[in-house]
Amino acid sequence: MHIYANPKRFLSLASWLTPLLFFSGLVLAGGVIVYGLAPELPAWLVALGLQPVPPDRLMGETVRILFIHVxxxxxxxxxxxxxALSSAALLIxxxxxxxxxxxxxxxxGLIFTIACLVTGSIWGRPTWGxxxxWDGRLTSMLVLMFLYIGYLALAQATAREGASPTIAAIFGLVGAINIPIINRSVVWWNSLHQPPSITAGKSAIDPTFLVPLMVAVLGFSLLFGAIVLMRMRALIAEQQVEARLRRRALEDEPIPAAGGAMEPA
Amino acid sequence: MLRESLPQWDYVLAAYAVMVLAMAAMIAWSWLAMRRAEKRRDAVKRR
Incomplete structure:
Protein backbone atom coordinates (compact mmCIF):
# COMPACT_ATOMS: atom_id res chain seq x y z
CA MET A 1 0.00 0.00 0.00
CA HIS A 2 2.85 2.39 0.84
CA ILE A 3 4.26 1.87 -2.68
CA TYR A 4 1.39 4.09 -3.88
CA ALA A 5 2.08 6.85 -1.34
CA ASN A 6 3.91 8.56 -4.21
CA PRO A 7 1.19 10.28 -6.31
CA LYS A 8 3.27 9.84 -9.49
CA ARG A 9 3.34 6.07 -9.03
CA PHE A 10 -0.35 6.03 -8.14
CA LEU A 11 -1.24 8.08 -11.24
CA SER A 12 0.70 5.72 -13.54
CA LEU A 13 -1.38 2.83 -12.12
CA ALA A 14 -4.67 4.78 -12.24
CA SER A 15 -4.14 5.88 -15.86
CA TRP A 16 -4.66 2.32 -17.19
CA LEU A 17 -6.84 1.00 -14.36
CA THR A 18 -9.53 3.70 -14.71
CA PRO A 19 -10.63 2.79 -18.29
CA LEU A 20 -10.26 -0.93 -17.54
CA LEU A 21 -12.59 -0.77 -14.53
CA PHE A 22 -14.94 1.63 -16.27
CA PHE A 23 -15.49 -0.32 -19.49
CA SER A 24 -15.65 -3.76 -17.85
CA GLY A 25 -18.12 -2.36 -15.28
CA LEU A 26 -20.16 -0.71 -17.99
CA VAL A 27 -20.44 -3.97 -19.98
CA LEU A 28 -21.47 -6.05 -16.94
CA ALA A 29 -23.81 -3.53 -15.26
CA GLY A 30 -25.26 -2.42 -18.61
CA GLY A 31 -25.78 -6.07 -19.61
CA VAL A 32 -27.70 -6.83 -16.42
CA ILE A 33 -29.80 -3.66 -16.79
CA VAL A 34 -30.79 -4.70 -20.33
CA TYR A 35 -31.41 -8.27 -19.14
CA GLY A 36 -33.49 -7.05 -16.19
CA LEU A 37 -35.65 -4.88 -18.41
CA ALA A 38 -36.17 -7.41 -21.23
CA PRO A 39 -39.58 -9.13 -21.09
CA GLU A 40 -38.27 -11.61 -23.70
CA LEU A 41 -34.83 -12.54 -24.99
CA PRO A 42 -33.66 -12.91 -28.60
CA ALA A 43 -33.61 -16.50 -29.91
CA TRP A 44 -29.78 -16.67 -30.06
CA LEU A 45 -29.52 -15.90 -26.33
CA VAL A 46 -32.18 -18.51 -25.52
CA ALA A 47 -30.20 -20.98 -27.66
CA LEU A 48 -27.18 -20.20 -25.47
CA GLY A 49 -29.23 -21.30 -22.45
CA LEU A 50 -30.19 -17.87 -21.12
CA GLN A 51 -33.78 -17.50 -19.95
CA PRO A 52 -35.68 -14.24 -19.41
CA VAL A 53 -36.22 -13.23 -15.76
CA PRO A 54 -39.29 -15.18 -14.58
CA PRO A 55 -41.84 -13.40 -12.36
CA ASP A 56 -41.45 -14.19 -8.68
CA ARG A 57 -44.25 -16.12 -6.91
CA LEU A 58 -44.90 -13.25 -4.47
CA MET A 59 -43.31 -10.17 -5.97
CA GLY A 60 -44.23 -10.77 -9.61
CA GLU A 61 -42.31 -8.70 -12.18
CA THR A 62 -41.03 -6.30 -9.52
CA VAL A 63 -38.42 -8.91 -8.57
CA ARG A 64 -36.34 -7.37 -11.39
CA ILE A 65 -35.64 -4.39 -9.10
CA LEU A 66 -33.45 -6.80 -7.09
CA PHE A 67 -30.66 -6.46 -9.70
CA ILE A 68 -30.21 -2.74 -9.04
CA HIS A 69 -31.45 -2.30 -5.46
CA VAL A 70 -29.13 -4.86 -3.82
CA ALA A 84 -13.41 3.95 7.47
CA LEU A 85 -10.43 1.95 6.13
CA SER A 86 -8.94 5.03 4.45
CA SER A 87 -9.49 7.01 7.65
CA ALA A 88 -7.69 4.32 9.64
CA ALA A 89 -4.82 4.39 7.10
CA LEU A 90 -4.60 8.16 7.55
CA LEU A 91 -4.69 8.08 11.33
CA ILE A 92 -2.34 5.10 11.79
CA GLY A 109 -21.13 6.09 -1.79
CA LEU A 110 -23.75 8.79 -1.24
CA ILE A 111 -25.21 8.36 -4.74
CA PHE A 112 -25.51 4.56 -4.31
CA THR A 113 -27.14 5.05 -0.89
CA ILE A 114 -29.69 7.48 -2.36
CA ALA A 115 -30.28 5.06 -5.28
CA CYS A 116 -30.86 2.25 -2.77
CA LEU A 117 -33.38 4.31 -0.79
CA VAL A 118 -35.27 5.48 -3.90
CA THR A 119 -35.36 2.10 -5.68
CA GLY A 120 -36.32 0.42 -2.39
CA SER A 121 -39.14 2.88 -1.91
CA ILE A 122 -40.38 2.25 -5.47
CA TRP A 123 -40.16 -1.50 -4.82
CA GLY A 124 -41.97 -1.17 -1.48
CA ARG A 125 -45.11 0.37 -2.94
CA PRO A 126 -46.27 -2.66 -5.00
CA THR A 127 -44.85 -5.32 -2.62
CA TRP A 128 -45.48 -3.87 0.87
CA GLY A 129 -48.27 -1.44 -0.05
CA TRP A 134 -39.78 3.77 9.83
CA ASP A 135 -38.25 0.38 10.61
CA GLY A 136 -34.67 -0.50 11.53
CA ARG A 137 -33.37 -1.24 8.02
CA LEU A 138 -34.82 1.75 6.21
CA THR A 139 -34.07 4.20 9.02
CA SER A 140 -30.45 3.06 9.46
CA MET A 141 -29.96 3.36 5.69
CA LEU A 142 -31.38 6.89 5.83
CA VAL A 143 -28.95 7.66 8.67
CA LEU A 144 -26.13 6.42 6.40
CA MET A 145 -27.20 8.95 3.77
CA PHE A 146 -27.03 11.79 6.33
CA LEU A 147 -23.64 10.52 7.51
CA TYR A 148 -22.33 10.73 3.93
CA ILE A 149 -23.65 14.31 3.58
CA GLY A 150 -22.06 15.27 6.91
CA TYR A 151 -18.77 13.63 5.95
CA LEU A 152 -18.65 15.41 2.58
CA ALA A 153 -19.39 18.79 4.16
CA LEU A 154 -16.74 18.24 6.83
CA ALA A 155 -14.07 16.92 4.43
CA GLN A 156 -14.62 19.76 1.97
CA ALA A 157 -14.62 22.41 4.69
CA THR A 158 -11.38 21.12 6.24
CA ALA A 159 -9.72 20.92 2.81
CA ARG A 160 -10.86 24.46 1.92
CA GLU A 161 -9.75 25.97 5.23
CA GLY A 162 -6.45 24.07 5.21
CA ALA A 163 -7.37 22.30 8.46
CA SER A 164 -6.19 18.82 9.40
CA PRO A 165 -7.90 15.94 7.53
CA THR A 166 -7.83 13.91 10.75
CA ILE A 167 -11.10 15.62 11.84
CA ALA A 168 -12.97 14.06 8.90
CA ALA A 169 -11.06 10.79 9.41
CA ILE A 170 -12.31 10.49 13.00
CA PHE A 171 -15.85 11.15 11.76
CA GLY A 172 -15.35 8.46 9.10
CA LEU A 173 -14.28 5.92 11.74
CA VAL A 174 -17.05 6.79 14.22
CA GLY A 175 -19.71 6.65 11.47
CA ALA A 176 -18.68 3.06 10.66
CA ILE A 177 -20.69 1.95 13.71
CA ASN A 178 -23.78 2.31 11.49
CA ILE A 179 -22.64 -0.43 9.06
CA PRO A 180 -23.14 -3.45 11.39
CA ILE A 181 -26.38 -1.82 12.59
CA ILE A 182 -27.70 -1.73 9.00
CA ASN A 183 -26.56 -5.29 8.43
CA ARG A 184 -28.17 -6.71 11.60
CA SER A 185 -31.23 -4.42 11.66
CA VAL A 186 -33.51 -6.99 10.02
CA VAL A 187 -32.47 -9.57 12.63
CA TRP A 188 -32.68 -7.31 15.70
CA TRP A 189 -35.99 -5.59 14.94
CA ASN A 190 -39.30 -6.55 13.35
CA SER A 191 -39.35 -5.23 9.83
CA LEU A 192 -41.31 -5.35 6.61
CA HIS A 193 -37.91 -5.83 4.99
CA GLN A 194 -37.00 -9.46 4.47
CA PRO A 195 -34.29 -11.06 6.65
CA PRO A 196 -30.83 -11.61 5.08
CA SER A 197 -31.16 -13.78 1.94
CA ILE A 198 -27.45 -14.06 1.27
CA THR A 199 -25.09 -14.98 4.10
CA ALA A 200 -21.56 -16.37 4.01
CA GLY A 201 -21.62 -19.39 1.70
CA LYS A 202 -25.42 -19.69 1.70
CA SER A 203 -28.24 -18.15 -0.27
CA ALA A 204 -32.01 -18.37 -0.07
CA ILE A 205 -32.29 -16.88 -3.57
CA ASP A 206 -32.87 -19.16 -6.55
CA PRO A 207 -29.89 -19.29 -8.98
CA THR A 208 -32.17 -17.83 -11.69
CA PHE A 209 -32.05 -14.54 -9.77
CA LEU A 210 -28.79 -15.04 -7.88
CA VAL A 211 -26.47 -15.33 -10.90
CA PRO A 212 -27.56 -12.07 -12.59
CA LEU A 213 -27.55 -10.40 -9.17
CA MET A 214 -23.91 -11.35 -8.63
CA VAL A 215 -23.00 -10.15 -12.13
CA ALA A 216 -24.74 -6.84 -11.34
CA VAL A 217 -22.87 -6.53 -8.02
CA LEU A 218 -19.56 -7.12 -9.83
CA GLY A 219 -20.42 -4.67 -12.63
CA PHE A 220 -21.53 -1.85 -10.32
CA SER A 221 -18.51 -2.47 -8.07
CA LEU A 222 -16.17 -2.05 -11.05
CA LEU A 223 -17.97 1.19 -11.97
CA PHE A 224 -17.66 2.33 -8.36
CA GLY A 225 -13.91 1.68 -8.50
CA ALA A 226 -13.57 3.60 -11.78
CA ILE A 227 -15.47 6.60 -10.34
CA VAL A 228 -13.29 6.61 -7.21
CA LEU A 229 -10.15 6.61 -9.37
CA MET A 230 -11.51 9.46 -11.53
CA ARG A 231 -12.28 11.54 -8.44
CA MET A 232 -8.88 10.76 -6.87
CA ARG A 233 -7.12 11.84 -10.07
CA ALA A 234 -9.11 15.10 -10.05
CA LEU A 235 -8.24 15.78 -6.39
CA ILE A 236 -4.54 15.00 -6.94
CA ALA A 237 -4.43 17.29 -10.01
CA GLU A 238 -6.09 20.11 -8.01
CA GLN A 239 -3.52 19.70 -5.22
CA GLN A 240 -0.65 19.73 -7.72
CA VAL A 241 -1.96 22.95 -9.32
CA GLU A 242 -2.30 24.60 -5.93
CA ALA A 243 1.20 23.54 -4.85
CA ARG A 244 2.76 24.73 -8.10
CA LEU A 245 0.97 28.11 -7.98
CA ARG A 246 1.98 28.61 -4.36
CA ARG A 247 5.61 27.77 -5.14
CA ARG A 248 5.59 30.15 -8.08
CA ALA A 249 4.06 32.94 -5.99
CA LEU A 250 6.83 32.50 -3.41
CA GLU A 251 9.53 32.58 -6.10
CA ASP A 252 8.09 35.76 -7.67
CA GLU A 253 7.83 37.60 -4.34
CA PRO A 254 10.66 40.14 -4.02
CA ILE A 255 12.99 39.43 -1.09
CA PRO A 256 12.97 42.45 1.27
CA ALA A 257 16.32 44.18 1.80
CA ALA A 258 18.01 43.41 5.13
CA GLY A 259 17.50 46.85 6.74
CA GLY A 260 20.14 48.69 4.64
CA ALA A 261 22.62 48.82 7.54
CA MET A 262 25.25 46.88 5.58
CA GLU A 263 25.01 49.10 2.55
CA PRO A 264 28.07 51.26 1.87
CA ALA A 265 27.63 54.91 2.73
CA MET B 1 -56.79 -11.87 0.49
CA LEU B 2 -57.28 -8.36 -0.80
CA ARG B 3 -54.74 -7.56 -3.49
CA GLU B 4 -54.08 -4.17 -5.00
CA SER B 5 -53.71 -4.43 -8.76
CA LEU B 6 -50.78 -2.17 -9.58
CA PRO B 7 -49.01 -1.96 -12.96
CA GLN B 8 -45.80 -3.74 -11.88
CA TRP B 9 -43.81 -2.85 -14.99
CA ASP B 10 -44.26 0.88 -14.26
CA TYR B 11 -42.48 0.42 -10.93
CA VAL B 12 -39.72 -1.66 -12.54
CA LEU B 13 -39.16 0.99 -15.23
CA ALA B 14 -39.18 3.82 -12.68
CA ALA B 15 -36.58 2.07 -10.48
CA TYR B 16 -34.29 1.31 -13.45
CA ALA B 17 -34.65 4.89 -14.73
CA VAL B 18 -33.55 6.26 -11.33
CA MET B 19 -30.49 3.98 -11.29
CA VAL B 20 -29.46 4.65 -14.90
CA LEU B 21 -29.84 8.43 -14.53
CA ALA B 22 -27.94 8.46 -11.23
CA MET B 23 -25.11 6.39 -12.74
CA ALA B 24 -24.93 8.50 -15.92
CA ALA B 25 -24.87 11.77 -13.97
CA MET B 26 -22.23 10.53 -11.53
CA ILE B 27 -19.97 9.13 -14.26
CA ALA B 28 -20.27 12.28 -16.40
CA TRP B 29 -19.60 14.55 -13.41
CA SER B 30 -16.57 12.55 -12.23
CA TRP B 31 -15.07 12.24 -15.71
CA LEU B 32 -15.52 15.95 -16.49
CA ALA B 33 -14.06 16.95 -13.11
CA MET B 34 -11.03 14.70 -13.74
CA ARG B 35 -10.47 15.99 -17.27
CA ARG B 36 -10.83 19.63 -16.24
CA ALA B 37 -8.44 19.26 -13.29
CA GLU B 38 -5.80 17.37 -15.31
CA LYS B 39 -6.01 19.88 -18.17
CA ARG B 40 -5.52 22.74 -15.73
CA ARG B 41 -2.53 20.98 -14.16
CA ASP B 42 -0.94 20.48 -17.58
CA ALA B 43 -1.57 24.14 -18.48
CA VAL B 44 0.00 25.36 -15.21
CA LYS B 45 2.98 23.04 -15.77
CA ARG B 46 3.58 24.48 -19.25
CA ARG B 47 3.37 28.11 -18.12
Missing part, protein backbone atom coordinates in the same frame (compact mmCIF):
# COMPACT_ATOMS: atom_id res chain seq x y z
CA UNK A 71 -25.89 -3.66 -5.53
CA UNK A 72 -26.81 -0.08 -4.60
CA UNK A 73 -27.33 -1.08 -0.95
CA UNK A 74 -24.10 -3.11 -0.78
CA UNK A 75 -22.06 -0.37 -2.41
CA UNK A 76 -23.61 2.29 -0.18
CA UNK A 77 -22.42 0.28 2.84
CA UNK A 78 -19.17 -0.76 1.12
CA UNK A 79 -18.43 2.89 0.40
CA UNK A 80 -18.53 3.80 4.07
CA UNK A 81 -16.39 0.77 4.91
CA UNK A 82 -13.88 2.16 2.38
CA UNK A 83 -14.03 5.59 4.08
CA UNK A 93 0.15 5.37 8.90
CA UNK A 94 -0.43 8.99 7.78
CA UNK A 95 -0.76 7.64 4.26
CA UNK A 96 -0.70 10.70 1.96
CA UNK A 97 -3.44 9.42 -0.35
CA UNK A 98 -5.77 8.16 2.39
CA UNK A 99 -7.62 11.46 2.91
CA UNK A 100 -8.04 11.83 -0.85
CA UNK A 101 -9.35 8.29 -1.32
CA UNK A 102 -11.89 8.78 1.50
CA UNK A 103 -13.14 12.01 -0.10
CA UNK A 104 -13.27 10.31 -3.52
CA UNK A 105 -15.30 7.40 -2.13
CA UNK A 106 -17.84 9.64 -0.37
CA UNK A 107 -19.64 10.93 -3.48
CA UNK A 108 -20.32 7.56 -5.21
CA UNK A 130 -46.28 1.54 1.23
CA UNK A 131 -43.49 3.82 -0.02
CA UNK A 132 -41.80 4.10 3.38
CA UNK A 133 -41.85 2.60 6.85
Missing amino acids: PAAWLGMGGWTGI WKHPLAALSARAIAVP TWWV
